[in-house]
Structure formats: structure tokens, C-alpha cells
Amino acid sequence: MKKKLFSFLIAxxxxxxxxxxxxxxxxxxxxxxxxxxDKVIQGEYISRIISTDEIRSNYRSxxxxxxxxxxxxxxxxxxxxxxxxxxxxxDHTFNILSLTGKDETPLFRFGELYIDKREIPDDFxxxxxxxxxxxxDMNHVLRSFDEKGYYITPRGNKIMxxxxxSVYIAGNxxxxxxxxxxxxxxxxxxxxxxxxxxxYEIELIMNNQDKKRVTCSWKKKKEVDRYxxxxxxxxxxxxxxxxxxxxxxxLIEADNTxxxxxxxGGVWTRDISYSILLSMSYMRPDISMNSLMRxxxxxxxxxxxxxxxxxxxxxxxxxxxxxxxxIYLVTGDKDWLAKSYEIIKNTIxxxxxxxxxxxxxxxxxxxxxxxxxxxxxxxWMQPADIYESECLGxxxxxxxxxxxxxxxxxxxxxxxxxxxxxxxxxxxxxGINRYLWMPDRGYYGQYLYGRNAKILSPRSETLGxxxxxxxxxxxxxQSEKIVRSVVHTPFxxxxxxxxIPNMTPYHNxxxxxFVQTYWTWAAAKAGNEPxxxxxxxAVYRAAALFATNKENFVAENGDFKTEMNSSNMLWSISxxxxxxxxxxxxxxxxxxxxxxxxxxxxxxxxxxxxENFKYRNATLDIEISGYGDELDSFTIDGKKSDxxxxxxxxxxxxxxxxxKNNTPKSQYFNDKPNYTSVETxxxxxxxxxxxxxxxxxxxxxxxxxxxGKEIAHVNDASINGSRFRIxxxxxxxxxxxxxxxxxxxxxxxxxxxxVYDPKYETIVYVSEFAPVTDFKKCRKFTGNGAVEISKxxxxxxxxxxDVPETGEYIFDFRYANGSNTLIEDNKCAMRTLSVDGExxxxxxxxxxxxxxxxxxxxxxxxxxxxxxGKRTVVLSFEDFNENMNGNVNRAMLDYxxxxxxx
Numbered sequence: 001m002k003k004k005l006f007s008f009l010i011a012x013x014x015x016x017x018x019x020x021x022x023x024x025x026x027x028x029x030x031x032x033x034x035x036x037x038d039k040v041i042q043g044e045y046i047s048r049i050i051s052t053d054e055i056r057s058n059y060r061s062x063x064x065x066x067x068x069x070x071x072x073x074x075x076x077x078x079x080x081x082x083x084x085x086x087x088x089x090x091d092h093t094f095n096i097l098s099l100t101g102k103d104e105t106p107l108f109r110f111g112e113l114y115i116d117k118r119e120i121p122d123d124f125x126x127x128x129x130x131x132x133x134x135x136x137d138m139n140h141v142l143r144s145f146d147e148k149g150y151y152i153t154p155r156g157n158k159i160m161x162x163x164x165x166s167v168y169i170a171g172n173x174x175x176x177x178x179x180x181x182x183x184x185x186x187x188x189x190x191x192x193x194x195x196x197x198x199x200y201e202i203e204l205i206m207n208n209q210d211k212k213r214v215t216c217s218w219k220k221k222k223e224v225d226r227y228x229x230x231x232x233x234x235x236x237x238x239x240x241x242x243x244x245x246x247x248x249x250x251l252i253e254a255d256n257t258x259x260x261x262x263x264x265g266g267v268w269t270r271d272i273s274y275s276i277l278l279s280m281s282y283m284r285p286d287i288s289m290n291s292l293m294r295x296x297x298x299x300x301x302x303x304x305x306x307x308x309x310x311x312x313x314x315x316x317x318x319x320x321x322x323x324x325x326x327i328y329l330v331t332g333d334k335d336w337l338a339k340s341y342e343i344i345k346n347t348i349x350x351x352x353x354x355x356x357x358x359x360x361x362x363x364x365x366x367x368x369x370x371x372x373x374x375x376x377x378x379x380w381m382q383p384a385d386i387y388e389s390e391c392l393g394x395x396x397x398x399x400x401x402x403x404x405x406x407x408x409x410x411x412x413x414x415x416x417x418x419x420x421x422x423x424x425x426x427x428x429x430x431g432i433n434r435y436l437w438m439p440d441r442g443y444y445g446q447y448l449y450g451r452n453a454k455i456l457s458p459r460s461e462t463l464g465x466x467x468x469x470x471x472x473x474x475x476x477x478q479s480e481k482i483v484r485s486v487v488h489t490p491f492x493x494x495x496x497x498x499x500i501p502n503m504t505p506y507h508n509x510x511x512x513x514f515v516q517t518y519w520t521w522a523a524a525k526a527g528n529e530p531x532x533x534x535x536x537x538a539v540y541r542a543a544a545l546f547a548t549n550k551e552n553f554v555a556e557n558g559d560f561k562t563e564m565n566s567s568n569m570l571w572s573i574s575x576x577x578x579x580x581x582x583x584x585x586x587x588x589x590x591x592x593x594x595x596x597x598x599x600x601x602x603x604x605x606x607x608x609x610x611e612n613f614k615y616r617n618a619t620l621d622i623e624i625s626g627y628g629d630e631l632d633s634f635t636i637d638g639k640k641s642d643x644x645x646x647x648x649x650x651x652x653x654x655x656x657x658x659x660k661n662n663t664p665k666s667q668y669f670n671d672k673p674n675y676t677s678v679e680t681x682x683x684x685x686x687x688x689x690x691x692x693x694x695x696x697x698x699x700x701x702x703x704x705x706x707x708g709k710e711i712a713h714v715n716d717a718s719i720n721g722s723r724f725r726i727x728x729x730x731x732x733x734x735x736x737x738x739x740x741x742x743x744x745x746x747x748x749x750x751x752x753x754x755v756y757d758p759k760y761e762t763i764v765y766v767s768e769f770a771p772v773t774d775f776k777k778c779r780k781f782t783g784n785g786a787v788e789i790s791k792x793x794x795x796x797x798x799x800x801x802d803v804p805e806t807g808e809y810i811f812d813f814r815y816a817n818g819s820n821t822l823i824e825d826n827k828c829a830m831r832t833l834s835v836d837g838e839x840x841x842x843x844x845x846x847x848x849x850x851x852x853x854x855x856x857x858x859x860x861x862x863x864x865x866x867x868x869g870k871r872t873v874v875l876s877f878e879d880f881n882e883n884m885n886g887n888v889n890r891a892m893l894d895y896x897x898x899x900x901x902x
Contacts, residue, residue: 028537032490053220069125075171081183139198233606263566276323278574308383308846309828315365321401329589361431368393378748383846392464442485453708469522492538506563517575524599626659699739808902818853826884845891
């Protein structure tokens with residue numbers, strides 16, 4: 001602690017001597033940091049705004065016990081890189097206490113929990129560059145492979161001998177990571193048995209000084225006169241605007257498309273689309289058009305790589321439509337309108353067949369931009385489950401896209417489809433407000449999830465909440481409640497709240513400047529000045545201290561050391577520019593005009609100029625003064641006018657706006673510390689009529705859910721410890737368990753536990769209706785053989801099923817897809833399920849692991865009514881079943897399962 005205080009005093013003395021420190025000009029401050037007109041201060045770190053063209057920062061990624069220096073290591077061992085050793089929240093611990101720069105663990109045994117009970121001295125940190133040797137006994141696992149042909153981990157994962165490839169380590173401090181999905185790309189975290197004695201070993205360098213990342217200061221290097229020029233009375237606003245314009249020019253590729261970021265080449269659908277909506281549509285409409293067209297294939301929008309092999313597990317490609325419409329509003333280009341409309345129409349018509357849920361009115365698919373599985377979802381959820389989730393942000397994007405499609409259809413003369421798209425939009429909006437709105441909490445829930453009976457995750461999701469406000473899914477009263485209710489942590493609005501435990505910061509426990517900008521824009525629309533000020537400050541703090549527009553930063557401490565990050569990121573840049581254009585000057589592109597609806601917090605009052613702003617055939621020089629959210633006067637070339645510009649205006653003109661200096665009515669936002677929920681419990685049947693669950697750390701009570709409805713709580717007399725009595729099994733029922741902590745925050749619900757009498761289940765082996773494959777990598781099927789489905793093999797499989805009674809049934813398939821890992825590539829397979837010639841739903845077969853064609857799992861469930869008697873069930877590849885790969889749409893099928901639920 002003395003070391004930290006000394007560093008802080010030295011830093012303040014140094015910067016005070018160099019620049020003459022002052023307490024004047026405070027724009028925003030809290031216990032974590034302060035933003036001034038000419039500097040940002042965060043503890044020992046100070047960023048000085050030297051001029052509009054230079055920033056100097058002494059920021060370094062903090063050397064505190066919560067990261068690389070932390071001697072308390074939490075970790076798990078992972079066969080084949082999967083989270084398969086112990087249940088969630090049950091981690092080994094080891095305290096790295098050596099003073100010599102070398103340390104060695106005891107010999108661990110896979111699956112046996114080890115807790116280091118040695119005390120850690122106060123203020124102890126890992127000696128820099130400590131070499132830590134870790135040893136793991138795998139002999140009992142290897143014996144099980146030899147004797148049984150498989151090994152069952154304490155977590156319940158059955159691993160076959162022939163599938164055993166490797167052992168990795170995951171954990172909480174660098175170089176470890178909790179991102180199990182990417183362990184196979186981390187050879188530095190793989191344990192090896194070089195001498196074949198069954199003892200696997202690895203040596204890690206802890207508190208590695210070579211990995212300390214230091215940000216650089218910034219000094220303008222390029223002339224950017226073609227872009228709008230911004231000047232104001234607030235130096236930090238000018239400098240961050242200028243660094244953002246310059247960084248945007250760094251991202252223009254030779255083929256006139258936008259590069260995603262300094263570390264990320266190429267165009268990504270969601271990145272470019274959200275960036276275009278924020279500011280790139282008018283900064284460079286030509287490059288934005290080129291970039292959007294790069295994400296089109298076969299006349300439809302491309303879904304980038306996502307969980308389980310991309311589309312349809314990930315379905316937020318539709319945000320492209322919002323970006324395309326924004327470019328039309330900016331340019332008025334009729335050719336662009338016609339071309340982009342055809343692409344949007346084709347995409348929506350496919351999506352209607354694949355991801356629309358007719359029961360809820362919502363759309364299936366992963367949360368928009370939140371596409372890293374464990375970072376947003378409980379670990380039990382497989383890609384097939386994620387496909388079935390119905391998420392806030394993705395549905396907001398689909399709502400707006402269908403609204404836009406209706407507008408485009410009308411403008412292009414495709415009038416027959418106007419009511420169709422309007423009906424889609426209205427149905428999605430109703431679904432969002434019926435199934436996701438939580439009136440008691442004042443915001444929308446994260447998503448519906450589960451299997452046969454979905455429940456709502458009560459976490460907030462900042463981008464989705466923002467889009468609901470901006471797209472008018474929420475009415476004015478709801479909008480005001482959302483901005484007042486969603487938690488703003490000291491460093492900004494986290495992607496989700498509360499956080500998921502035992503997860504490296506990225507989406508979870510992360511703040512993304514582009515999301516923060518959308519939230520700030522939404523807060524302005526809701527009339528909440530304190531939330532707008534805090535949002536702008538969150539963006540300014542990061543850009544000034546890091547002297548670049550980073551992609552994300554850690555919610556807990558504001559640092560940029562997350563699971564993955566980049567400087568000079570397009571959507572972060574777009575957000576910084578959007579603060580000036582969208583908020584300070586209130587520029588909004590409408591179908592028939594340019595509107596001005598400025599919002600300037602009192603803390604950022606003063607004179608502001610925006611010169612050389614282009615709208616159609618006009619060049620605008622704009623001045624604004626004052627603060628508030630109401631205009632007192634608006635003049636064009638000295639003449640009073642309504643605050644709009646029509647496309648008829650040509651040439652150069654001067655606009656002057658004066659604010660009323662009013663105080664917006666909403667003056668409260670939910671400023672709270674960051675928080676992490678409890679782990680997800682695991683449920684099981686301890687007897688034929690008794691439920692049990694593995695308790696989650698820090699949970700003080702549990703909710704018991706039956707078919708999506710809460711039926712009991714831990715405080716009920718009917719519960720005895722972690723046991724709960726139920727009746728004898730009957731028709732299909734699902735049970736789940738939710739841990740609740742002492743503050744009342746819920747964790748995720750456990751994996752649905754199906755309980756039913758086997759007589760209600762029918763197994764149909766696909767091999768009885770189609771030829772079996774001779775593919776050697778495909779093993780462990782339960783019938784006579786596996787059946788391959790692809791674009792050339794078994795495009796249609798016709799099966800006959802004898803339905804015992806009329807009722808509601810669920811269908812799913814036991815399948816394998818080894819086309820690639822759960823997080824890479826775009827080879828998710830899908831088929832259409834029909835009964836007696838009527839389409840009943842889409843069956844999705846996501847990727848389950850690279851070359852893991854014997855890693856079996858279940859598809860999503862399709863629920864439908866069936867009449868008693870012989871029914872003809874067809875699994876077919878239709879034109880709309882194309883995935884993003886276009887060539888590979890392949891899976892292996894074992895059997896079809898049909899279970900009566902009603």
C-alpha cells in the first residue's frame with residue numbers, strides 16, 4: 001500500500017510541475033476518476049490535454065493484486081480444453097508465495113479439489129517473472145480409458161479414449177484465462193506428458209514483466225481537412241474528437257472499405273453497421289457503402305462467424321439494414337435504396353423461415369454483438385440452446401429492420417410487401433414488451449432461455465436497452481424508467497448487469513465505448529442529463545488515459561487488459577464522433593430532412609462550432625451555445641427557421657443555435673458499484689421422485705422452477721436442504737434451480753432437468769429410413785449406424801412415426817457436427833422439419849468441435865401438435881436452409897426423439 005501511495009504522490013508531483021495542476025474545470029467526477037476540461041485523473045494516472053492535437057498520458061495497466069500480481073490463483077484442468085473437471089464455482093486454489101522467482105505446486109489429481117490453506121501476507125504480490133511449475137496426475141483417467149474405453153469427469157462429462165487429445169489449464173490470473181472456448185488456441189496453456197508416466201506438467205511465467213502493456217500518448221500526424229472540424233471551449237472534447245477523426249482515416253483500407261480496428265483486419269457485419277449508424281454514414285458514405293456490400297453473399301446479408309458455426313445460432317446480421325437505411329437518409333441515393341432493399345428483403349424472407357418464433361412474436365438467435373457464449377450465457381447452454389434464446393438487442397434490431405423494410409418497399413414501389421413488413425415489426429415490438437419488459441425493475445430482461453419452457457433472464461443488457469429507447473420500442477415513460485433503472489457502474493455502463501462469476505473481462509465485466517455511446521444517446525432521448533454527463537465522461541476517460549479509442553475496458557477497474565482488445569477501433573471511434581454530432585449538435589437524419597435536436601449537459605456548456613459538415617448538396621457551418629435539451633433560437637444565414645434542413649438546400653450556409661439553458665426533467669440515474677451474481681447451480685434426480693442440486697457459492701436461497709414457473713423457494717417448509725420432493729414422473733416436465741444471493745441478485749437458472757415416464761418417449765433411429773455412413777471418424781452412435789446429411793447426401797429423409805395419442809410433442813435429434821469448434825467458422829447445419837406435408841419448424845445442428853464427429857449432442861427442440869396415428873415426418877434441406885458457408889451444411893444423425901409434453 002505504501003508503494004502505491006508513493007507512486008501516486010510522485011506522479012502527481014511530476015505532472016503538477018510539468019503542467020501546473022489545477023482543480024478548476026471539473027466536468028465530472030466520482031470516487032474512481034475525474035474528468036476536467038484539460039485532463040483526466042484516475043488515482044496515480046493523469047492524462048493531460050496539451051492542445052487540440054496532443055494528449056500525454058502516464059497510464060499503465062495497473063499492477064494490482066486483482067490481476068497479474070495476485071498470488072491467489074484459482075484454476076481448473078481441462079481435458080481437450082473443455083470446462084469438464086469440476087462444477088461451476090468449484091475451483092482449485094494455489095497461493096504463489098515464493099520469494100526466489102521459482103515455485104512449484106503439489107502433485108494435483110484430476111477431478112480432486114485442492115484448496116491451498118496457507119495465509120497470504122498483507123500486500124504480498126507475486127515476485128516478477130516467477131516460474132511456476134504445475135504437475136497433474138492423470139493416471140486414473142488413463143486407466144479408465146484402458147479399462148472402460150472412456151472416463152467420466154466429476155462434472156459428468158463422458159470422454160471416450162479415442163477422443164482424448166490434450167489437457168489444458170484455465171484460471172483467473174495471467175497468463176491463465178477462463179475462456180474455455182479458446183484454450184485450443186493457447187498452446188502455452190497445454191500440459192504435456194513428455195516421458196509417458198501419466199504426470200502432465202507445464203511451466204508458466206507469472207507476473208511477467210515483458211507482458212506489461214503501456215499506452216502511448218498521441219500527437220496529430222495527419223491533416224484531415226475533408227472531414228467536419230469541431231472546436232469548443234472544452235479542450236478535452238476537441239482533442240478526443242481530433243484523435244478520433246485521425247484514427248478513422250487510419251482504418252481506410254486500400255480497397256476503400258473500413259478496417260475493423262488496428263488489430264482486426266477486414267469488415268465485420270455488426271461492427272460496420274453499428275459504426276455507420278453512429279457516424280460513419282456521413283463521415284464517409286462512399287466507404288461505408290463499399291463496406292456494407294462486402295458483407296453480402298448470394299443476395300443476402302452475411303452473418304459473421306459466431307457461436308456453433310454462425311447463422312442461425314447468430315442472427316443479428318439484420319442490423320446491416322439499419323446501417324443501409326442510414327446511408328440512404330444521408331445521401332438520398334435512389335440506386336443505393338433499390339439495391340440495399342433487395343438485399344434486406346431477401347434476408348428477412350429467409351429469416352422468417354429460420355429464426356422467427358410465431359408463438360412469442362420474437363426472433364431467435366444470439367444477443368446482438370454479444371457472441372462469445374460463456375461471456376453472456378450459462379455454461380450449460382450449447383449452441384443449439386443459444387439459437388433458441390430470444391434476446392433483447394437482436395430483437396430490437398429485427399424490429400427496426402422490418403420497419404425500414406416497409407419504408408423501403410413503399411419508396412421502391414414494392415407495395416405488396418409493405419403491410420407484411422409492418423406486421424413483422426409490430427409483432428416483434430409486442431413480443432418485446434410482453435415477454436421481455438419487467439415493470440417491477442423498470443427495464444427489459446436480457447433474453448428468454450431454456451428448452452421446452454423458457455424463462456426470462458433478469459440481467460440488463462445495455463445495447464439492447466439503448467436500442468429499445470432509440471427505436472421507440474419503449475414509450476416515453478418506459479424510456480425514462482430504463483435510463484433511471486439500469487445500473488451505471490463507476491467506470492460506465494457494463495454490457496450486462498450483474499456480471500457472471502469466474503469469467504475473464506470482455507463482454508462480461510466489460511464496458512465498450514460504442515455501447516456506452518448508444519446508451520448516452522438513449523439517455524439524451526429520455527431527457528436524463530446526469531446519465532448523459534456520466535456517459536460522456538466514461539468515453540472521455542478511456543480515450544484520454546489510453547490516448548486511443550480502445551475497443552473495450554474492464555468494468556471493475558477501468559483498465560484495457562481484457563480477454564481481447566485493440567486500439568484504434570472503428571466502432572469506438574464512431575462513438576466518440578457521435579457524441580459531438582448526435583448529442584452536442586443533435587444531428588438526426590430523417591427521410592425528408594435533416595433535424596437538429598441538441599442535448600448539452602450543463603457541465604459541458606459553452607460555445608461549440610462544427611464546420612464543413614456535408615448534407616446532400618449543402619455544406620454547413622454550425623454554431624451552438626448554452627446548455628439543456630431545448631432550443632431557444634435557430635437561424636440559417638441569420639434568418640429564423642425551424643430546426644430542420646431540407647435536401648433542397650445547396651451551397652455553403654451558416655447555422656446558429658442557442659439553447660434555452662434549461663434543466664431536463666429527469667435528474668437521477670442508478671449509479672452503483674459493479675456487482676457479480678452467484679454461480680449457476682446444477683440439478684439432478686437423487687431419487688425417482690426427489691430433486692437435488694449442487695449448491696452455488698454465495699447463494700443464500702434457491703428458486704425452484706417447474707416448466708418456466710416458480711413453484712417454491714428455499715425458505716418454503718417443503719424444502720429440506722438441497723432436496724425437493726416431487727410426485728411420480730408423468731408427462732414431460734422440466735425443473736430448474738436459481739441461486740439468489742444476500743442482496744437478492746439472481747444467478748442463471750440451471751440446465752433444464754427433464755423428468756418424465758419413459759412411456760411418453762419414442763426413439764426413431766434415422767438409420768431405419770436412410771443409408772448409414774461409412775465415415776470412419778463417426779462413432780458412438782446408438783443404432784445400426786449414423787446417417788450423414790449434407791447438400792449432396794440425404795437432402796430429404798422421410799420417416800414414419802406411430803403417434804400413440806393426440807397431443808403436444810417435442811422433436812429433437814441426437815447429432816454430431818465436427819466441422820469446427822464452437823466459436824469458429826460458419827458451418828452450422830440446419831434442416832426443415834415437416835409433418836404430413838406441413839412445416840413445423842427448423843432443426844439446427846451447430847458445430848460441436850473440430851473433427852469431433854463422435855461428440856454427440858441434441859439439436860434444438862421443435863414443439864408441435866400431433867394427431868394420433870401414423871404420421872409422415874420429413875427432414876429436408878430447403879433453399880432457405882442455406883448457412884453462411886454455402887458449401888458445407890453437414891451433420892451426422894443418430895436418432896430422432898419424440899416426447900409428449902401435453
